[in-house]
Amino acid sequence: MKSSPSSHVDHLGSLIRPKLLFDQRVLLEQGKCSRGDLTPIEDAAVAHVVRLQRSLGLATITDGEMRREIFYEGVFDKLDGVTCRLRPMSEFMNYWPHIQAFSAMGLTELTSCFCSGKIRRNKPIMTEEFETLKRLVPRKEVGRLKITMCPPTWFHTLHGTHLTYDKSVYDSDEEYFADVGTVYRAEFKALYALGCRNIQLDEPTFTSFCNDEVLRNIQTAGINPDSLLDLYIHAINLCTRDRPRDLNVAIHLCRGNFAGGLPFTSGSYENIAKKLFLNLDVDTFYLEYDDERSGSFLPLRFVPPTKKVVLGIVTTKHAELENPDFLKARIVEAVQILVNGAPPRAPEVALAQLSISPQCGFASSWKGNPVTEQDVRAKIGLLHQVALDVWGASEQVAQMARL
Structure with missing residues (x-):
């Protein structure tokens, strides 16, 4: 059945905090209020951004990450066996560009996690957030709700094999990730039982494997980057294993979206x-393609016809709007790559695989990028305009892709 153009307009999840919540967060940082003082303001902010997303006609609806300080909160800090504490920069893997950037900023320590005991899920992780979202939308829209989560690899990427977990608890990465995978599968199952059909893992280190300088730095540290990438693919596959067929698990491959939209790495996806x-067991790939840092669409030739791809062709890093004709031409280019991929496919099939979105969230950390809510509306409006011209005229676009 032919899909509507609006169903091909998506987003990554995080949204600009409303002023009241932003100002309260400032007070929290200044020690002028408690964490509990934020709760009613966060509740109101979630309700606001749900209304915003519904009005914008987005394919998925999130809580905007209104309750988080930064994107990766809310998973490992809720697990048994995990201790959160300040850790010196010497305990972070300095081959990653974001760790190098934090050190260059003069930071000497960061709050992070350490696995001090067997990892167990003895309380829900994201189910309360999902139930809140359910109460804010009509029943027929529950299928649009999406939960965004820290990837299972995150703290291992930060600290490596020797500093992620106590060696008296786990003998190896395989043992550690086996328990992490059990936790994620249990949470996926609980979310699914509540009606969740969309889960997104935000992975900011896979794109560093696209950067030749980072690969050299990993090798200098005595680590085989190919083996490390294989380990992280395996870790995610443990989490997605045996999921229901109608549970859409996605991965967002982020290139950095720190305070003010600061990017950390560049390089074509060709390396990975x-x-x-072919090997990562997810259903949808959110890819960043908002500027020249991302390279060409040529790597898409490896995408199987069974996978979905969301092209992040509009930037969240500034308010300036992209040229719609340029964006439409880019989509046609991506369709042509898929048509000639392995295996080849019809242009109609390739076009159905694709959606478009901003390249990242508008506020991966609570201070957000230098855009306003009105800018967010304009960016999503632009995507809808482009989607209507592309998917609303799919036969003509398919013909263009054949040329």
Whole structure:
């Protein structure tokens, strides 16, 4: 059945905090209020951004990450066996560009997690957030709700094999990730039982494997980057294993979206495309393609016809709007790559695989990018305009892709 153009307009999840919540967060940082003082303001902010997303006609609806300080909160800090504390920068893997950037900023320590006991899920992780979302939408829209989560790899990427977990607790990465996978599968199952059909893992380190300088730095540290990437693909596959067929698990491959939209790495997906698209057991890939840092669409030739791809062709890093004709031409280019991929496919099939979105969230950390809510509306409006011209005229676009 032919899909509507609006169903091909998506977003990554995080949204600009409303002023009242932003101002309260400032007070929290200044020690002028308690964490509990934020709760009613966060509740109101979630309700506001749900109304916003519904009015914008987005394919998925999130809580905007209104309750988080930064994107990766809310998973590992809720698990048994995990201790959160300030850790010196010497305990972070300095081959990653974001760790190098934090050190260059003069930071000497960061709050992070350490696995001090067997990892167990003895309380829900994201189910309360999902139930809140359910109460804010009509029943027929529950299928649009999406939960965004820290990836299972996150703290291991930060600290490596020797500093992620107590060696008296786990003998190896395989043992550690086996328990992490059990936790994620249990949470996926609980979310699914409540009606959740969309889960997104935000992964900011896979794109560093696209950067040749980072690969050299990993090798200098005595680590095989190919083996490390394989380990992280395996870790995610443990989490997604045996999921229901109608549970859409997505991965967002982020290139950095720190305070003010600061990016951290660049490089074509070519380095990781074959392993990523063929070996990673997810249903949808959110890819960043908002500027020249991302390279060409050529790596998409490895995407199987069964996978969905969301092209992040509009930036969240500034308010300036992209040229709609340029965006439409880019979509046609991506369709042509898929048509000639392995295996080849009809242009109509390729076009159905694709959606478009901003390249990242508008506020991966609570202070957000230098855009306003009105800018967010304009960016999503632009995507809808482009989607109507592309998917609303799919036969003509398919013909263009054949040329």
